[in-house]
Amino acid sequence: MTNFAARRTMMVDTQVRPSDVTKFPIxxxxxxxxxxxxxxxxxxxxAYMGENLDLGEGRVLLEPRTLAKMLDALDISRDEMVVDIGAAMGYSSAVIAHMSEAVVAVEESESLSxxxxxxxxxxxxxxxxVHMAPLTEGAPQHGPxxxxxxxxxxxELPLGLQDQIKEGGRVACLFMDGALGEVRVGYKREGEISWRRSFNAGAPVLAGFTREQAFEF
Structure with missing residues (x-):
C-alpha cells in the first residue's frame, strides 16, 4: 500500500520549500x-514526481514546484475570486480553493471535466x-x-481572457518560446496588462494559446 501522505510531505519538503515558497496557505x-x-x-x-505529469489530450499536470511558485507570485487572499484556465482533473483548483473565496475551473475536455x-x-x-468551455473563452459569465x-x-494570452481580469487584478502565465519558458505575472491597470518576469519553467503550449504567425510572401 503506497503511503501517499508521506509522499505529499516529501513533495513539500523537497520540491516546494526549497523553491523559496514559504507562505502558509500554499x-x-x-x-x-x-x-x-x-x-x-x-x-x-x-503523482508526486518533480516533473510535469502527462494527462493525455495534450495536457499536463504542472510539476509541484511550478504551481507552488505561480501561486506564491500571485499571493491570493481569502476574499478573492480566481479563474483557473485548463483545470484538467481539478488539482490546481482544489489547491487554490484552499486559499481563496471561490474558484471557477475552466476545462474544455468532457472527460477531464x-x-x-x-x-x-x-x-x-x-x-x-467546474465550467466546461473552450479554454480560450474562459468563463466571462462568472467574472470578472x-x-x-x-x-x-x-x-500569448487571448484578449478575451484578458478582458475577464478585474481592473487591479493579476494573472500568471507560463510563456513558452521554443523549449524555453518563463512564468510572468501580469497586473491589469487601466485596461492594459503589464508583465513581470517571475521564474523559469516549462510546459507544452495549450491548443489555442499559440501566437498567430505573421503571413509572409
Whole structure:
C-alpha cells in the first residue's frame, strides 16, 4: 500500500520549500489536497514526481514546484475570486480553493471535466465551480476575476481572457518560446496588462494559446 501522505510531505519538503515558497496557505493546501486523486488511476504512483505529469489530450499536470511558485507570485487572499484556465482533473483548483473565496475551473475536455467534478466532490472541496468551455473563452459569465492562472504553456494570452481580469487584478502565465519558458505575472491597470518576469519553467503550449504567425510572401 503506497503511503501517499508521506509522499505529499516529501513533495513539500523537497520540491516546494526549497523553491523559496514559504507562505502558509500554499504549504497547507499542498499538504492537504491529495494530488494522487486528481490524476488518472494508472498515473497515481507518479503523482508526486518533480516533473510535469502527462494527462493525455495534450495536457499536463504542472510539476509541484511550478504551481507552488505561480501561486506564491500571485499571493491570493481569502476574499478573492480566481479563474483557473485548463483545470484538467481539478488539482490546481482544489489547491487554490484552499486559499481563496471561490474558484471557477475552466476545462474544455468532457472527460477531464467529469473527472474534476468527481474528484473535487470526493475531496469535499465545495467552493469550486467546474465550467466546461473552450479554454480560450474562459468563463466571462462568472467574472470578472481578481486572479487568473493558466495551467499550461502559452505563447500569448487571448484578449478575451484578458478582458475577464478585474481592473487591479493579476494573472500568471507560463510563456513558452521554443523549449524555453518563463512564468510572468501580469497586473491589469487601466485596461492594459503589464508583465513581470517571475521564474523559469516549462510546459507544452495549450491548443489555442499559440501566437498567430505573421503571413509572409
Amino acid at each position: 504549504i497547507d493546501a499542498m499538504l492537504t489536497i491529495q494530488r494522487e486523486d486528481f490524476v488518472p488511476a494508472a498515473k497515481r504512483e507518479a 467529469a473527472e474534476a467534478q468527481d474528484a473535487l466532490a470526493e475531496a469535499g472541496v465545495d467552493n469550486v465551480v 476575476y481578481d486572479v487568473m492562472i493558466v495551467q499550461g504553456g502559452v505563447e
